[in-house]
Amino acid sequence: MKLTEVLEITGATCVAGEHLDTVEVNHAFASDLMSDVLAMSRPDTLLITGLTTPQTIRTAQMLDLPAILVVRGKDVPQDVADLARTTGIVLLATHEIMYVASGKLYARGLSG
């Protein structure tokens, strides 16, 4: 699924990154605990999380994840957005809660 579709399905806005139509994810994973995310080893995964610390970006960076979808309408601090930009990770943000964002994406065929 292209990130442009993720944007449209979840009503998200793009906080950092560009050319969303060129970035593709094949899976999604939702968690607020970083070690839980780190246990997964699939690079082509969209990380869905309510955590907006620099460690969210670091976690994605370690795993080579292309994009993060921040849920629950969390404000993304400037330094976190900057870190996403410098590490080349696309950062999206939506007001939907994790359950609904996950449900909508799953319903549209993005597998776990």
Next chain:
Amino acid sequence: MTVHDVIESLGADVAVEGDTTRLVTSGYACDLLSEVIAKAAPGSVWATIQTHVNVIAVAAMVGISIVIVCEGRTCESDVVEHAAKEHLTILYSRDSAYTVSGKLYVLGLR
């Protein structure tokens, strides 16, 4: 949808069963307890990978109807006992919180 329906349709393992006729109103996926306290609605199904005993306290406080512990994790027996006292249902699922949310959403729990 009732607690019973969720158990049936997810095919998850039942760790402890509370009131199965209880109505399930919405879903909430989250691993941050403060967030659940602040935002989850009473009657929600709560999907998490947390297995800490505080999960039960929070679930009872909010009025969660089912806790689904994801990714094949299980709770220590004292946590299960605690849940039984609170008449809470705990399910164990092999799926991730994303997939559990997806399946319930598709089943119509919006």
Next chain:
Amino acid sequence: MPLEQSVEALRYLGLFSNLDASSVMSTAVHALHPEDRVAAARILMREKSISGVPIVDADFRLVGLISVSKIIEALADGRLADSVDSVMTRDVISLHAHDTFETILSCFQRFKFGRFPVVEEDGRLVGMITDTDVLSAIIRSFYSVYVHDQRRTMTLGSFSALSKEFENSADFVYGISCTGLENAGEGSARLKAFLQTKGFGESVVRRASVCAYEAEINVCIHAGGKGSLRAIARNGEIIVRVEDEGPGIENIDLAMKEGWSTATDAIRELGFGAGMGLANIRRFSDHLVIISGKDKPTKVEMIFLADKE
């Protein structure tokens, strides 16, 4: 295998690098003063089932030691009412609180006594070490070392717990210094960038980075944020070592258990504390050694093999 050889093997594994006399000794020590009577020493030995009593002056400085054989002599000579001073051994072989485990062992081997007093720099008695204390220290050290290896064919002869190479050189060095979590993970990010320049495959770099990150975060949330992250990347393998300055892990087997964590709720709100970090490290590394202990530094060393892919 004779005891000496077993101890040699264990020493080779680096199992005792964290043990010094102060961590081996027992501190529940009974001592007498020179003016006390020999009879008092005899009663003490019998009641506490000990085979030697250290003698200290008013400032608790070690001045002598009275052993069972001295008591037997005094008994034969009818001198139980005399002062301890008159029968005690004065040139006592003692250990210093900071003596290494090696020193302790060689002391037992050379002098054939069953117990050694342990003193501070100023001569104050702080504990006693018996052969039982040594044995229990050896047993305890098994709880403070964790070795995981998928290449289980290695034998003692070709393997030591920690790589010696770090003593001479490392290809990558990062000083971890972090208050709270703000820059936690930066070292691992740099390590990842460094490994990518070294021509390693994507997947081994990912495994090494994830594990380094888990270990670095642990230093920040469990060990006060001060430590080091070093790596050697040569000959198709990546060795990563993360060290801190304590407070250490008391029971590593427990800490390895998925879901076991001492993290506070505040840490869980920051996205950590699921108790999965060490389990992840075990899953993603090809070889793992952790050496720690209560009030000790923690050393985590992981090896990643490039040809595994």
